[in-house]
Amino acid sequence: MTKPIRILLQPLGKTLEVNEGTPLQDVLFDYGVEFPCGGRGACRGCRVRVLEGTAPISPEEEKLFTLSELEQGWRLACRMSAACDLTLELAQWELSILADESPFQFTPSEGLGVAVDVGTTTVVAQLIHRGTGRVLGVRSALNPQAQHGSDLMSRIHYAIAHQGQAKLTRMIRETVGRLIAELAAANESGEKNLRLVTLVGNTAMHNLFCGVDVKPLSEFPFQSPQDDLMEFTANDLGWDCAGDPVIRFLPCLGSFVGSDLLAGIMATRMHCRENLTALIDLGTNGEILVGGREKILCASTAAGPAFEGGRISMGMRASSGAISSVVAEKGELHCHVVGGGRPCGICGSGLVDAVAAGLDLQRIDAFGRLANGSKAMDLQTPVSVSQRDIRELQLAKGAIAAGLHVLLDDVGASANDLESFFLAGAFGNTINSESARRIGLFDCPLDRVRPAGNTALLGAKMALFPEYDSADSMQAILDRCEHVVLSGNALFQEKFVDEMVFPTS
Amino acid sequence: MSEWNSLYDAILTGDDKTATAVTEEALEKGAEPLELVNQYMVPAMDEVGKRFEEEEYFIPEMLLSARAMERSLALIQPRLAASGAKPIGRVAIGTVKGDQHDIGKNLVRSMLQGGGFEVYDLGMDVPHEKFIEAIQEKDVNIVCLSTLLTTTMPSMKTIIDNIQQAGLRDRVKVMVGGAPITPEFADQIGADCYGDSAYSAVKLARNLISA
Numbered sequence: 209m210t211k212p213i214r215i216l217l218q219p220l221g222k223t224l225e226v227n228e229g230t231p232l233q234d235v236l237f238d239y240g241v242e243f244p245c246g247g248r249g250a251c252r253g254c255r256v257r258v259l260e261g262t263a264p265i266s267p268e269e270e271k272l273f274t275l276s277e278l279e280q281g282w283r284l285a286c287r288m289s290a291a292c293d294l295t296l297e298l299a300q301w302e303l304s305i306l307a308d309e310s311p312f313q314f315t316p317s318e319g320l321g322v323a324v325d326v327g328t329t330t331v332v333a334q335l336i337h338r339g340t341g342r343v344l345g346v347r348s349a350l351n352p353q354a355q356h357g358s359d360l361m362s363r364i365h366y367a368i369a370h371q372g373q374a375k376l377t378r379m380i381r382e383t384v385g386r387l388i389a390e391l392a393a394a395n396e397s398g399e400k401n402l403r404l405v406t407l408v409g410n411t412a413m414h415n416l417f418c419g420v421d422v423k424p425l426s427e428f429p430f431q432s433p434q435d436d437l438m439e440f441t442a443n444d445l446g447w448d449c450a451g452d453p454v455i456r457f458l459p460c461l462g463s464f465v466g467s468d469l470l471a472g473i474m475a476t477r478m479h480c481r482e483n484l485t486a487l488i489d490l491g492t493n494g495e496i497l498v499g500g501r502e503k504i505l506c507a508s509t510a511a512g513p514a515f516e517g518g519r520i521s522m523g524m525r526a527s528s529g530a531i532s533s534v535v536a537e538k539g540e541l542h543c544h545v546v547g548g549g550r551p552c553g554i555c556g557s558g559l560v561d562a563v564a565a566g567l568d569l570q571r572i573d574a575f576g577r578l579a580n581g582s583k584a585m586d587l588q589t590p591v592s593v594s595q596r597d598i599r600e601l602q603l604a605k606g607a608i609a610a611g612l613h614v615l616l617d618d619v620g621a622s623a624n625d626l627e628s629f630f631l632a633g634a635f636g637n638t639i640n641s642e643s644a645r646r647i648g649l650f651d652c653p654l655d656r657v658r659p660a661g662n663t664a665l666l667g668a669k670m671a672l673f674p675e676y677d678s679a680d681s682m683q684a685i686l687d688r689c690e691h692v693v694l695s696g697n698a699l700f701q702e703k704f705v706d707e708m709v710f711p712t713s
Numbered sequence: 714m715s716e717w718n719s720l721y722d723a724i725l726t727g728d729d730k731t732a733t734a735v736t737e738e739a740l741e742k743g744a745e746p747l748e749l750v751n752q753y754m755v756p757a758m759d760e761v762g763k764r765f766e767e768e769e770y771f772i773p774e775m776l777l778s779a780r781a782m783e784r785s786l787a788l789i790q791p792r793l794a795a796s797g798a799k800p801i802g803r804v805a806i807g808t809v810k811g812d813q814h815d816i817g818k819n820l821v822r823s824m825l826q827g828g829g830f831e832v833y834d835l836g837m838d839v840p841h842e843k844f845i846e847a848i849q850e851k852d853v854n855i856v857c858l859s860t861l862l863t864t865t866m867p868s869m870k871t872i873i874d875n876i877q878q879a880g881l882r883d884r885v886k887v888m889v890g891g892a893p894i895t896p897e898f899a900d901q902i903g904a905d906c907y908g909d910s911a912y913s914a915v916k917l918a919r920n921l922i923s924a
Contacts, residue, residue: 357863364892365863426840426864429810576771583768595768602771696813696837705816708773 211468218259218354222523232256241298247286249269253602253622254285257353261294275282283508284627295352295588310475311529311667314341314673319451320395321672322388325416325665326328326409328363328493329354331383332665336672337393337399345394347387352379353416359510360412360464360493364422376416384417385447392449403687406456406671408664409560410466410493410508411435418457420430425464429693433459437682438528458671459682462691464508469495470685471667473678476630476660478504479685484619485610487660488650490515490635494608498615499688505572505615507692510609515635521594524553526638533640534561536568543588557638562593564643576602602708605649610703612650618692623652630660637661717744717753720743727777729784736785746792749785750829758782758827762912770911775911779823786826800831800921805847806857807835809868809871814861817891822858828915830855841872848881850923855918860891860903868903869894877903886921890914 215224215235227236233254235245242255249268249435254593258281265278266287271281275692285296317338326331328351353376357363367373384407407417411432415422422436437459442449451703458467469489472478479487480501486495495508524530528547531554533540541562545551554562562585566572571579576598577584584592616622623629628654639658644650650657670676694700717739723732739749759780764770770778808818813839823833831833833851835843847853856876858869869889876882889899890908897909905921908914 361863365866368864369867412796427862544741575774577769582768599768599771701816704774705773 209696211418214293215290216260216293216295218358219296226290228271230290232285232290236285236296238367241285242711248286249651250289252284252506255282256285256288258283259295259297261292263288263291263294267419268677270322278389286425295355301413310661311340312475312666312670313673315672316340317403319342319401320399321403321669322391322405322453323665323668323672324384324387324405324407325471325483325662325668326380326384326407326413327468327491327664328410329349329358329362329491331370331380331387333387333391334665334669337397337704338403338672339399341673344397345391347390349383349387351413352383360626361510363416364412364426368426373416373422377419380413380417381445381447383444383447388447388449400450402449402453404672405453406454406458406668407456408471408668408671410468410495411429411460411464412466414438414457414460416465428462428695430440430695432460436463437525440460451569456671457667459686461506461686461689463693465495465506465691468664469506470689471665471671472632472660472663473497473504473632473667473685473689474670475663475666476628476632477690479628481628481663482624484621485577485628485630486616486626486650486652487630487632487663487665488608488612488633488636490608490639491633494604494609494611496608496615498612498621500621502688503619503689504685504689505692507611507615507676507694509570509694511609515560515604515639519600520554520559520597522591523559523597524555525653526555526557528554529553531558531562531587532638533575534558534565536565541565541569541587542690543591545588550683551588554587555638556593557640557643558587559597559601560647560649561640561643563598563710564589564640566593566598567646573657573711574712576708576710580642581704587611602710606704606708609707610650610700612709613695613703614697615692617699623650624650626656628658629656630658630663632660632663634662646711648707648709651711653705714833717749720753720922721747723756724754724778724781724785727774727781729781729816732781732785733788734920736788740788740792746789746796747798748794754782754785754827755829758770758824759912759915762824762910764860766910772820775820777877779820779827782827783823794796801829802855802918803831803833803853804855804857804918805833805835805853806852806859807832807839808837808861809865809872809877810838810840810869811865812860814839817861818857818859818913821838821859821890821908821914824911824915825918828918830918838869840873840907841868844872845875845879845881847899848876848879848885853885853887854901854923855886857885857908857914858889861893863893866893866898870903873903888914888917888921 212225226621263283321336321338332348356366392476418438438456438457460466487493497506528544531543532546533544584594586592637659720735778792808815822832822834887904888906889904896907906917
């Protein structure tokens with residue numbers, strides 16, 4: 209009898225159970241780890257990082273990794289077999305991270321700047337030449353805090369119940385510091401003088417980075433007493449970086465809605481628009497903004513990980529082998545697989561498409577039930593969408609759609625009155641808006657929908673320049689923003705249930 | 714027995730208009746209130762629960778059925794009270810302090826009502842002492858605690874400790890539930906049982922009463 213070994217995969221949050229001695233190559237491929245050399249230990253393509261547990265170092269790994277990489281836990285998946293319980297970070301996740309190259313207006317300034325989007329799951333940093341506005345480099349990493357809970361609440365719980373606050377703060381500061389050091393080391397431009405670092409993130413990320421007690425975020429009314437702009441020196445944060453830059457975490461909008469959404473407003477210029485605009489950011493947490501020049505309402509809701517492929521039976525990130533889109537043609541489902549070939553899972557955009565197509569083909573009814581009592585809808589062998597996956601999607605889209613409804617109702621408008629509807633974040637960029645509309649994520653006309661990319665990073669980058677960076681211009685946005693509490697809101701509760709149901713056509 | 718089957722069907726399909734119409738008609742024609750509850754409403758909600766367990770029904774269908782059941786029950790309850798029929802047990806239920814989520818709690822409430830219990834719904838974000846008051850004033854047999862947030866789970870332990878300190882622990886059973894709750898957690902904090910769904914809550918409550 210061999211005993212089962214549990215392997216937790218980050219950032220997927222997925223736990224595998226395998227028999228002792230199982231080669232990891234056999235199981236990890238299904239989760240997007242690729243083996244370019246075929247698993248001979250000849251390349252680094254299948255590298256994974258051991259976050260918890262131990263893995264012996266093979267001669268091949270000694271050759272392919274530096275000493276410090278080995279110390280950080282980097283290993284080749286093809287050299288590993290299941291010997292003890294493990295938590296692994298899948299490096300391949302990095303490929304799908306959405307950076308930003310959008311142009312914007314700015315006044316040339318001195319030196320370099322770094323813009324950082326501190327996400328719940330991933331951290332992205334860009335090095336910017338403040339004279340030319342050019343992006344000199346980009347680095348990303350998983351948010352190491354994810355080891356202590358993939359969603360905000362479990363992370364806050366860890367901070368409080370396990371005295372983990374200081375550890376979480378240290379972890380994220382170290383990670384951002386490392387990314388900045390890497391960017392500086394790789395910088396080949398003549399400019400070496402780092403002047404300013406701007407960080408954006410939701411309120412929990414702000415509080416944890418800044419070392420502010422997250423206890424107030426743990427219960428109703430979820431309002432941090434300290435969520436303003438906070439400034440540090442490299443020394444304060446224990447960073448060894450030349451040029452003594454000013455480091456700023458931008459101010460939050462209210463409750464869980466953080467500076468990533470302030471950045472979203474700056475990037476889309478929502479606060480300058482005469483007509484009604486909405487923005488939704490679909491990440492680990494879902495955020496919603498509705499408004500314009502006069503006033504902007506904001507809200508957040510735990511949308512759950514369905515849009516990112518998490519907690520979906522065959523969910524995965526949008527990488528090789530993922531079904532990324534599905535269309536219904538002549539009563540049949542046709543799938544597009546990233547990289548071609550046999551699919552091994554489905555990512556968020558594929559799930560939304562699949563359910564939209566299932567609704568059109570009447571394989572799924574308006575209540576989300578699969579026709580004829582079946583438990584799964586086959587897409588392309590061996591990938592299918594299970595009844596439970598559809599339920600997860602119903603919860604996620606129900607929460608977002610209900611939140612949007614509440615904010616629109618507050619300004620006395622309907623979705624039809626929206627002039628622009630921005631879909632922000634990695635998922636917003638890949639989702640098919642027709643499918644999103646079909647499942648009832650929103651119901652405004654399609655010609656108003658605009659994929660907006662990583663608006664958090666773009667806004668953080670804009671804040672590296674004086675016209676955006678001044679306390680006045682940010683304060684002017686903050687003054688317009690009003691946070692709406694969704695939990696406990698009677699209309700939200702009612703709409704949440706209504707919006708779990710799919711539109712009939 | 715099958716005379717008012719349309720009441721069963723209406724609750725099962727969440728058709729509250731038909732459910733209340735049939736209930737009114739049945740009561741007018743002299744149907745026994747308790748019989749309507751036991752022969753049609755309880756089995757209908759049982760079936761709803763089963764379908765939920767089997768993933769055939771989801772939250773919206775369950776809420777529609779619960780609403781149909783609650784509206785019919787509201788018509789029947791005055792007659793039940795007048796006839797002196799006793800509920801099978803009395804329950805106080807609430808979402809603990811710090812948490813404002815109540816869809817799950819409302820479903821459990823409806824299922825328990827549909828299952829023949831008299832339920833005092835204390836609402837959401839309920840201060841700890843309200844549970845003690847309910848035990849003292851309403852003479853409840855079971856206290857049901859709900860939370861959706863990991864961060865408010867510790868409140869459940871505080872409430873149980875408070876019940877203990879007030880010397881009331883022997884008078885009530887405590888049932889806990891909600892997305893982040895596990896049977897192990899229920900054990901740790903000294904609850905009597907953990908319910909993983911609104912449907913199982915009814916079975917568990919019946920067991921607790923008969924124990």
